[in-house]
Amino acid sequence: MELVLENVSKAYGAQVALDAVSFAVHPSEIVALVGPNGSGKSTLIKAIATIHATTGGTIAIDGRDVRSIEPIELAMLLGYVPQGFSYTLYSTVFETVLMGRRRYIRWSVSDEELSRVQRSLDTLEMGQHAGKFMDELSGGERQKVFIARALAQEPAIYLFDEPTSALDIRYQIEVMETMRRITREQQTSMIVAVHDLNLAYRYADVVVVLNRGKMVGCGKPCDVLTPDCIRSVYGVDSFAIENEFGKFIVPFRARLPP
Amino acid sequence: MTGTPQDAPAAVSVHSLYKSGSARRLALIAGLSLLVVVAAIFSAGIGTVSLSPEDTILAVAHACAVSIQNFLHTYLPVAGSWYDAIPFTVPAPSNPQAELIVVGFRLPRIFLAILTGISLAVAGAVMQGLLRNPLVSPFTLGLSSAASFGAAIAIVIGPAVLGGLLAIGSDSFVIIMAFVFGWLSMLLVYAISRARGVNQATLVLSGVVIGYIFSAGITALQYISSNEKLRDLMVWLMGGMWGASWGAVLLLIPLTLIPVFLLERMAWDLNALSAGDDVAKNLGINVNRLRLSGLMIATFAASCCLAFTGIIGFIGLMAPHICRMIIGNDHRYLIPCAGLLGAAILLVSDTAARTIMSPVEIPVGVIMYVIGGLFFLFLIMRARGRGLY
Numbered sequence: 001m002e003l004v005l006e007n008v009s010k011a012y013g014a015q016v017a018l019d020a021v022s023f024a025v026h027p028s029e030i031v032a033l034v035g036p037n038g039s040g041k042s043t044l045i046k047a048i049a050t051i052h053a054t055t056g057g058t059i060a061i062d063g064r065d066v067r068s069i070e071p072i073e074l075a076m077l078l079g080y081v082p083q084g085f086s087y088t089l090y091s092t093v094f095e096t097v098l099m100g101r102r103r104y105i106r107w108s109v110s111d112e113e114l115s116r117v118q119r120s121l122d123t124l125e126m127g128q129h130a131g132k133f134m135d136e137l138s139g140g141e142r143q144k145v146f147i148a149r150a151l152a153q154e155p156a157i158y159l160f161d162e163p164t165s166a167l168d169i170r171y172q173i174e175v176m177e178t179m180r181r182i183t184r185e186q187q188t189s190m191i192v193a194v195h196d197l198n199l200a201y202r203y204a205d206v207v208v209v210l211n212r213g214k215m216v217g218c219g220k221p222c223d224v225l226t227p228d229c230i231r232s233v234y235g236v237d238s239f240a241i242e243n244e245f246g247k248f249i250v251p252f253r254a255r256l257p258p
Numbered sequence: 259m260t261g262t263p264q265d266a267p268a269a270v271s272v273h274s275l276y277k278s279g280s281a282r283r284l285a286l287i288a289g290l291s292l293l294v295v296v297a298a299i300f301s302a303g304i305g306t307v308s309l310s311p312e313d314t315i316l317a318v319a320h321a322c323a324v325s326i327q328n329f330l331h332t333y334l335p336v337a338g339s340w341y342d343a344i345p346f347t348v349p350a351p352s353n354p355q356a357e358l359i360v361v362g363f364r365l366p367r368i369f370l371a372i373l374t375g376i377s378l379a380v381a382g383a384v385m386q387g388l389l390r391n392p393l394v395s396p397f398t399l400g401l402s403s404a405a406s407f408g409a410a411i412a413i414v415i416g417p418a419v420l421g422g423l424l425a426i427g428s429d430s431f432v433i434i435m436a437f438v439f440g441w442l443s444m445l446l447v448y449a450i451s452r453a454r455g456v457n458q459a460t461l462v463l464s465g466v467v468i469g470y471i472f473s474a475g476i477t478a479l480q481y482i483s484s485n486e487k488l489r490d491l492m493v494w495l496m497g498g499m500w501g502a503s504w505g506a507v508l509l510l511i512p513l514t515l516i517p518v519f520l521l522e523r524m525a526w527d528l529n530a531l532s533a534g535d536d537v538a539k540n541l542g543i544n545v546n547r548l549r550l551s552g553l554m555i556a557t558f559a560a561s562c563c564l565a566f567t568g569i570i571g572f573i574g575l576m577a578p579h580i581c582r583m584i585i586g587n588d589h590r591y592l593i594p595c596a597g598l599l600g601a602a603i604l605l606v607s608d609t610a611a612r613t614i615m616s617p618v619e620i621p622v623g624v625i626m627y628v629i630g631g632l633f634f635l636f637l638i639m640r641a642r643g644r645g646l647y
Contacts (some may be wrong), residue, residue: 051540071542072542076542080537082536090582091586092279092586095587096533102542105526107526107590114272118271149537159540
């Protein structure tokens with residue numbers, strides 16, 4: 001499935017949250033959205049998921065405007081993982097993941113659906129926690145449960161809003177490795193908002209840089225995430241180092257406002 | 259190797275977890291159903307005249323047999339003679355008054371308590387799910403007060419003014435007024451819940467405030483109403499099962515069970531809504547439509563029952579909560595369990611209300627305030643340092 005954004009804009013009254021953002025996402029691609037807090041990453045992801053309406057431009061999946069697609073069908077195309085936590089006290093892990101299959105469940109739950117839940121939990125090595133209650137988990141484990149729910153949804157396009165923010169570095173790498181493998185294997189794509197520029201650098205095929213709702217960069221990580229770009233967007237001085245493991249960005253100093 | 263086709267870690271498979279969970283939930287439904295039946299038999303037997311359980315059951319069975327016989331003889335004489343030929347008779351209870359006491363007086367009251375318990379508890383469970391707030395219930399959202407205000411208007415002004423125009427009976431007028439005002443309060447709550455920046459505590463607070471406003475209206479009505487109407491009104495506001503009659507019960511059976519069925523059909527969407535509005539939308543659920551229609555149906559069921567019983571508090575808070583603690587959050591099972599537990603709690607409380615100080619009755623509303631208030635405190639204490647929802 002190909003996702004094309006054209007001049008997507010969103011304003012809350014006079015405040016512009018997104019200003020004519022255009023880019024395309026192809027199958028097997030991971031697109032990283034980077035930018036400072038309040039730059040519009042979450043707003044853009046919610047606009048694609050049709051959680052928030054846009055005020056201009058079009059978002060189309062294979063040429064069809066997302067607003068014209070029935071919510072039920074859209075649920076099979078887009079899998080959204082929110083930034084914040086929202087869960088219910090008395091829900092267990094597997095029940096939470098099972099919700100990803102909501103569209104395929106009429107009343108009783110078939111063994112097939114349960115197998116899919118089991119698979120997505122196993123993919124993230126969360127199988128042993130299946131029977132636990134959500135409030136018995138650590139913040140990082142909970143975040144993995146929400147990712148597992150999106151995996152169980154088996155969408156064509158994953159929309160992750162800072163999925164690794166509560167994970168420790170090991171889990172961050174694991175989750176991104178898993179997502180890269182899944183997108184390659186299933187020919188699916190993923191749009192992910194991240195703060196860690198090195199994660200974007202290592203795992204994204206395309207990096208989209210947002211600043212105050214405007215798209216200020218779009219392209220391969222090595223072309224876009226330059227010290228100049230980071231300085232102008234984040235106000236941070238950085239340098240890149242390269243060794244046998246790849247290229248890394250090292251931010252080292254915040255520039256004082258002029 | 260345990261012979262499972264997959265090499266999944268045998269510790270906890272999702273399949274076995276799901277099956278054991280379902281079994282536990284079905285067991286709870288069965289247990290609660292049994293509890294309601296036993297409580298009903300027990301309740302029908304005690305009072306100013308106490309009857310043995312055998313007499314209670316015989317009284318009901320005998321009355322059923324006699325009325326079936328009468329029905330057949332009147333409308334289907336052929337089947338009637340066939341029925342008479344069956345060598346099966348239900349003996350009359352040993353206490354000759356048993357049938358009148360049980361069927362005439364106690365059973366309608368028992369049914370009213372059960373139906374009210376079901377509708378308030380189911381409404382509470384659904385409202386908690388829809389608004390994603392564990393502290394909401396028909397009582398805490400002001401619905402009870404609002405519906406009672408509507409019913410109070412109907413009692414004080416009487417059907418003469420409006421009901422006469424619509425040519426409807428006074429019972430239906432009370433129900434319609436209770437529903438209209440109940441629904442009005444829910445619309446207010448819904449509007450508040452949609453406003454930006456409203457958190458869960460604010461929602462409950464605004465419900466309490468809405469409740470107070472309608473309570474003030476009730477007080478004003480008490481002040482202006484005549485003596486005999488005031489008495490009717492007071493009986494109402496204390497909340498009790500005095501309004502019980504077979505007519506009321508037969509009316510309430512469909513008015514309770516149809517909404518429960520409709521709400522039960524929303525169970526999966528309610529489950530998905532627990533993941534939050536944004537995720538629920540992404541799962542293909544029309545969140546606004548679900549919330550509005552769910553609130554409307556729950557309000558309808560609760561208001562209809564409240565129209566006959568007056569203000570009964572906290573049952574819609576307690577029953578769903580206890581069930582959530584036992585079987586978790588799957589609304590497919592939570593809705594029936596909460597309904598049955600609500601029925602059991604209200605039935606036992608009402609039985610206590612009419613027997614503790616026999617022959618003087620305490621309004622069951624008063625008992626529910628005491629039990630429910632303590633439970634509310636327990637919830638608040640338990641929630642400290644831990645998310646409620």
